[in-house]
Amino acid sequence: MATEGQFEYESVLCVKPEVSVYRIPPRTSNRAIRAADWKLDAPDWTGRMRVTARGKVAYVKLEDKISGELFAQAPVEEYPGIAVETVSDSSRYFVLRIQDDNSRSAFIGIGFGDRGDAFDFNVALQDHFKWVKQENELTKQAQAPDSIPKLDLSFKEGQTITLNIGQSKKRDRSRPQSSGGLGLLPPPPGGKLAPPPSSRSTNHNTQPSVGGSDTGTLLDLDSSNSNSAAPFNPTSTAGSDLWGDFDSVSQQ
Template sequence: MATEGAYESILCVKPDVNVYRIPPRASNRGVRAADWKLDSPDWTGRMRVTARGKVAYIKLEDKISGELFAQAPIDEFPGIAVETVSDSSRYFVLRIQDDSGRSAFIGIGFGDRGDSFDFNVALQDHFKWVKQEDEISKQAQTPDNTPKLDLGFKEGQTITLNIGQSRKREKARPQGSGGFGLLPPPPAGKLAPPPSKSDNQNTQPAVEEGDMGCLLDLDSTNDNSVDAPISNTTATSDLWGDFDSVTQK
């Protein structure tokens, strides 16, 4: 049963539920809702399903004032405290109890199948959690006889750690053989003299006559390639004029 002062949680709330007085059972056959006076319920109000510890409570309360009409403590589900009827999924049989421990059986019903489904699922989820809690507590109380693996160090036992030994060390890049390495210093006492001013003037390559002529030919060719053609008459008169001057002498 629930312990005193345990926190009470709400599992489900349905604003409309009908309560019926049911006749005593004549035999062990299932209860049928058709035997009840479904058109005239004996009480109508609100149903609230709560849980305190492992025990669930179905509370029937007044819609306006919230006054408790009856309640049914549920220790297990499915069980004798909540039973389904054989001819409908919207009706159930509850075993209600008062503070003195007296009990009675009543019938309850929902106008919508969705409300009856939510009521059924709320009880199933709660007692599924109760079952899991019981299994965990049993496992905690059962001693573990399986042999345990001893990973501790024995007396005098040591361990060696090789950290970073598997990596290859990078080879030093050779100096002066490509890249940007520094050149080795010259031998002592044999420093090269700094370049003189006359040497800087003679460092320009000399141009030979033949090479200059080639450059001039290229310049003249480029300049004359766009000149207008020379008149043949002028060239002929100049040519005969030179011969005339030679003959007169």
């Protein structure tokens, strides 16, 4: 029966055309690894490096430049980790733990002639294991959805909420509407409206002229009320005498 891993395809993460391989001395203590302890001017092998991924495992493969034959490979299940380690004195050199088909392992040193190639190799591994971490988190959430805390939006005991609906409209309605920059004032408290501006005298300092429109208006009022008995009005009498005096002065 075929297993799930047999159906996983292999993706290429990074390819570098040239990498140097060094045989490194065995570790004698926990002291940090230094590339200066290797014979950097005389690499033991030179070839091409490909970084691939199959599922969640990455593989650092060292291949022949021309034939593509596999020289060695290092399976990487986590990074940083024991499969790929950095050195303390340079960013262009790393230590790989290679394995053969019989699961035998050995440690070798690799180095890049260009610092940018070493940077690309480092970033390719980091990006892959960031993706692995996200996949693991999604798997845990799918297996245990109830363990994720849910947001509680219900009201607690004694908790209330106040809604101010329509308050802004009422405020706007109470303000007088203006047209052309002139606002209409509300009616007086007594409920009586003031006469329109046209009925009021617009100029109190203007004196009436003889034979003018004001005189005609007074005559019309007298003729219209001739048939009806009007009550005695001292004001109207004084007004008639005033007009009579004005006529006598104008004729002189």
